[in-house]
Amino acid sequence: MKKFICVLCALCVLLGAATLPAGAISFSNNVVTRSKSILMVNRDIGQVVFEQDADEKRYPASTTKIMTYIVAYEHIDDIENTRIPIKKSVLDKLKGTDSSSANLxxxxxxxxxxxxLLYSMxxxxxxxxxxxxxxxxxxGDIDKFVDMMNEKADELGCENTHFMNPDGLHDDDHYTTARDLYKITTYALTLPHFFEISNTTEYKCEGDEYALTTTNYLIDQYRGGEYYYQYAEGVKTGTTDEAGRCLVTTASADGNSYILILLGAPYKAGEMEEYYTFTDAADLFRWALVDLQMQTIKSTQTPICEAKVKLAWGRDKVTLVPEKNLNAVMPKDLTPENIVVETNVDEVISAPLRTDTPVGTAAVYYVDTKTGDKQIVATVNLVPSENLDRSGILAVLDVIGTIFRSYWFIVIIVAILLILAxxxxxxxxHRNRQRKRRKVKKYRNF
Known part of the structure; x- marks a missing residue:
């Protein structure tokens, strides 16, 4: 049952990705950020609304543990009742690494x-x-577990990710990207317990006297201080000198939900220890939740273009409209000048035409009037706004016309004309020869 649930979750993520808008729009804004790589996605429809170097390879630090959670959860049949021994030999591997600890x-x-243990991680x-x-x-083989992590990354379509350990300690060959980490986190959020655990600020393990507390000040109302942001939820922080500050988090308000990946914010132990990921996240969430909203860009009633029609009695044109409503997250101050449509339809289409049968496509673009940047929102199918039947008479005449215009028909006609000629x-x-013979015969008779 555990494997079935995990396979179902993976299918849901893949199918969800297949129905997302085709484009990844990065809207301009006035937010000043310090993170090197950023990816912000609307969770409701999976639309990118802002990105910055999202495909650059970065060290993920402890955001690695999102994948560690996935692999552990999928290979432990009963996480609530399975008892795992705590080995000194395993903990000794962390000596001298200045690792964050859950006091195991x-x-x-x-x-x-x-x-x-999942809460402790x-x-x-x-x-x-x-x-x-x-x-x-x-x-007993941690390298075997790491292989599972890399196999899962491949399964999730992560093209620029490679893990060397389950904890995120620095290794030059341990890296990911903001976009890959988004894929990993999106999958993790479909697994039972993950969101609940990652959004927990305080937890007491069985037999412990003191509670564990979160490293994510963005969600901690009591310890977060100026970094606390009331709409943030989860997911995971990460910090090393080489990776800088890293953060994966979500926020929801007024029916809108976003996921945000931040990698490579400035950090140096003892020198630069500000939590720029938290301030970046809060500022970006405020911008998205205030300035963006879901809008219907083109509806099934919106005329996109007209197409020439043949074989329809009394009609030579038909209006084409989107097959489905195109909904996308857009700036609230969106104007018609921000939307550009480019169609791909045959010069002439033939009846019969049906409102549920696509006859072309339209690429819908968002144009930033400030920068002039043109970014694709989606490609939609175009369908006729009305049904048009085929005329039998026009169809016969068209066949005849087609025959007359065909290459082989012309070749045959030319051949016939040549034969006739x-x-x-x-x-x-032959007649000339016959006349000459008659003249010769007549001359002889004289």
Whole structure:
């Protein structure tokens, strides 16, 4: 059942991606950001609304643990009742790494539930919990677990991602992109418990006296201070000197929901420790939630163009409209000048025509009047605005006309004319010869 649910989740993500708008629009805004790579997507329809170097390879730091959660969850049948031993040999691998910890050293020689370990990994970003889960799922081989992570990345269509460990500690060959991390997170959000765990600010494991607290100040009302943003939810932070500050988070308000990936914000231990990812996230969320809204760009009643028609009695043109409503997230101050449509329809289309049968396509573009940038919103099918039947008489005449215009018909006619011409010429030659013979015969008789 666990495998079935995971396969179903993957299918939902892939099918959802197949129905998304074709374009990825990055709307201009006045937000000043410090993160190097940014990807912001409307979760309701999967439309990109802002991006910056989203395909550049970056070190992900502890946002790696989103994939660690996925692989662990999918390979542990019962996360609530499965008990996992806490091994000192596993925890010793983190010595000297200055790793974030969930204090699993207090549980060495004991067992913890898988769900407690998932909370320990995601809430305080415990590297000790990540390694313990990897060791358990990998049957004592953490490298085997990492192979599973890379296999899952391939399965999710991540083209620029490679993992070297389950915790996100720096390795030159451990990288991803904002776009790939979006794919990973979107999938993780379909799995049971993930959102609940990643949005938890305080959690107490079984037998512990003290609670674990989140590293994500954006969602922590009590410890977040100036970084707290009331509409933010989840998901995961990450920080190393090489990766800088990293953050994956979501926000929802007034029926709109966004997911945001931020990688490479400035950070240097002891020198530059500001949380630029939190300020970037809050500012971008405010902009999107205030200035953008879902709009119907073109409806099934919107005339897009006219097409010439043949074989329809008494009609030589038909109006084409979108097959479905085109809904997209757009700036609230959108004007007709911001939308440009380019059609791809045959010069002449033939009846019969039906309102449910596409006869062409239209590419819909958003044009930023400030910058002049032209970005595709979507490509939509075009259908006739009305049904048109075929005229039998016009169809017969068209067939006859087609025959008359066909290459082989012309070749045959030319051949026939040449034969006739040859026959006429041969006949004329024959008659001339006959006349000459008669003249010779008449001369002899004299």
């Amino acid at each position: 050293a207090d549980h060495v020689g004991k067992k913890m539930s898988a769900i407690d 995601m809430v305080p970003s415990g590297n000790d919990a990540a390694l313990t889960l990897a060791d358990y799922v990998g049957d 040859g026959y006429v010429i041969a006949g004329k030659i």
